[in-house]
Amino acid sequence: MKSPTHLLLPLVHSITLLVGASQGVRAQTPEAASGAPPLAAAPSVAALSPHVVLAASFNNGVDAEHAAGDGRLYHASTAARLDKQPGLPATGLVQRLPDGGRTGGMLAFTKKMKPVVFFEGGPNMAHRPSDWQGTISFWLKLDPDKDLEPGYCDPLQLVGQAWDSGHMFAEFSKDHTPRRFRFAIRPVKQLWNPDNVKWEDSPEKPRLMSESVTPPFRSDRWTHVVMTFTGVNVKGKEAEGALYLDGKEVGRFRREQILDWDAARSALTIGVSYVGGFDELLVLNRALTPGEVAALHQSPDSVAELAGK
Numbered sequence: 001m002k003s004p005t006h007l008l009l010p011l012v013h014s015i016t017l018l019v020g021a022s023q024g025v026r027a028q029t030p031e032a033a034s035g036a037p038p039l040a041a042a043p044s045v046a047a048l049s050p051h052v053v054l055a056a057s058f059n060n061g062v063d064a065e066h067a068a069g070d071g072r073l074y075h076a077s078t079a080a081r082l083d084k085q086p087g088l089p090a091t092g093l094v095q096r097l098p099d100g101g102r103t104g105g106m107l108a109f110t111k112k113m114k115p116v117v118f119f120e121g122g123p124n125m126a127h128r129p130s131d132w133q134g135t136i137s138f139w140l141k142l143d144p145d146k147d148l149e150p151g152y153c154d155p156l157q158l159v160g161q162a163w164d165s166g167h168m169f170a171e172f173s174k175d176h177t178p179r180r181f182r183f184a185i186r187p188v189k190q191l192w193n194p195d196n197v198k199w200e201d202s203p204e205k206p207r208l209m210s211e212s213v214t215p216p217f218r219s220d221r222w223t224h225v226v227m228t229f230t231g232v233n234v235k236g237k238e239a240e241g242a243l244y245l246d247g248k249e250v251g252r253f254r255r256e257q258i259l260d261w262d263a264a265r266s267a268l269t270i271g272v273s274y275v276g277g278f279d280e281l282l283v284l285n286r287a288l289t290p291g292e293v294a295a296l297h298q299s300p301d302s303v304a305e306l307a308g309k
Contacts, residue, residue: 043295045306054124054268054283055307059104062088062096064281066307069123079116079163081267089115094271102139102222103302106279109271112149119281121266125158126285129263132232135284136268137296137303142276143219144172144179154272155225156281161266164189166259168241170225175200181217183227183243184209187258210243210251222279224297228287232257242287247297249290282306 056064056073064071075089076082088094093113098105107117121127126134140155142148151174158168166187173180185208186192192204199205217223224246231239239257243250271278282303288296299306 043289043292045292045295045299045301048284048288048292048296049307051284051286052282052303052307053126053285054119054281055303056119056281057103057302057304058096058101058106058279058281059302059304061105062107064119064124065304067119067124068126070120071124073117073119075115075117077115079159079269079272081116081118081265084118088117089113091115100277101279103280103300106141106277107271108277109274112151112153112273112275116269117271118267118269121158121160121268122263125266125268125283127261127263127266128233129261130233132259133228133230133285133287135226135228135282135286135288135293137224137226137280137282137284139222139224139279140217140276141219141222141279142217144181144215144217145177147219147275148172148179149273149275150174151273153274155270155274155276155278157267157269157272159267159269160259160261160263165261166257168227168229170227173200176213178214180211180213181215181225181245182209182211183241185229185232185239185241185253185255185257187256188260191256191258204255207253207255210241210253212243212245212250216245219276222277226288226293226296228293229257230287233259244290244293244297247294249293 052066053068054064055066062073072086074084074086076084093111094107094109094117096105097108100106138156153172154169156170168185171182226244229241231237238254240252240254242252280303
């Protein structure tokens with residue numbers, strides 16, 4: 001007769017194999033067990049720092065903390081910008097407030113005004129005469145239907161030496177309730193509007209802009225706006241623009257976009273016919289991905305801190 005110990009050995013061996021197999025299964029991730037690839041790591045906001053060409057938090061003044069070109073904020077009496085002077089206009093219709101911004105200070109536009117406020121363009125928007133791409137990010141605080149005065153309102157414009165030379169802009173519409181919010185790129189006028197059709201009636205509009213019909217802007221919180229573009233100034237090829245609000249993509253549009261600019265006379269104009277808060281202006285030299293836009297939206301850092309990472 002075999003001893004009891006001898007009879008138990010096969011049973012012990014079987015239990016050991018089962019336990020080992022069970023532990024091996026538990027060690028696998030759900031992706032590994034299903035054969036799916038592992039999830040990609042979330043984009044790093046710090047990795048965006050080398051691509052920043054302009055960052056203005058308005059926490060310590062009106063000038064940009066980081067700029068590839070002239071970082072001073074200017075004003076001029078008209079959109080032609082022929083009489084530019086550093087700082088904000090003396091009218092007091094736009095002021096820098098030390099508190100109330102997303103991370104500290106902010107700009108407050110209190111009334112629709114004729115003077116324009118702007119940063120110089122060129123290197124501050126990473127302008128390229130061919131195959132230009134980039135990202136513009138900023139934050140707004142307003143109730144569009146209560147705060148804005150009649151007419152179109154452009155919280156931000158990228159402009160050359162003349163409006164008809166082509167331009168990009170963020171816009172609140174003038175004839176809708178609620179007011180719609182748009183990101184548009186319009187090339188030189190003869191390419192998209194040779195017959196001088198009104199903007200709202202243009203058959204080209206769907207190819208020139210992305211629009212939010214019910215945008216989330218409110219007067220009691222900050223709303224994040226991001227606009228990206230690729231392929232601008234490539235003859236015979238469609239450029240692409242995209243609009244994001246609070247980290248989520250609103251839509252995209254595609255069309256050939258040729259902007260006939262003198263880069264030395266270009267500008268990033270802030271608050272055209274705008275009434276409300278404006279804060280945390282950031283310009284990068286490449287188009288961010290949807291994941292990077294979402295990460296930027298979630299970041300608690302000021303744009304000055306982001307540029308310095």
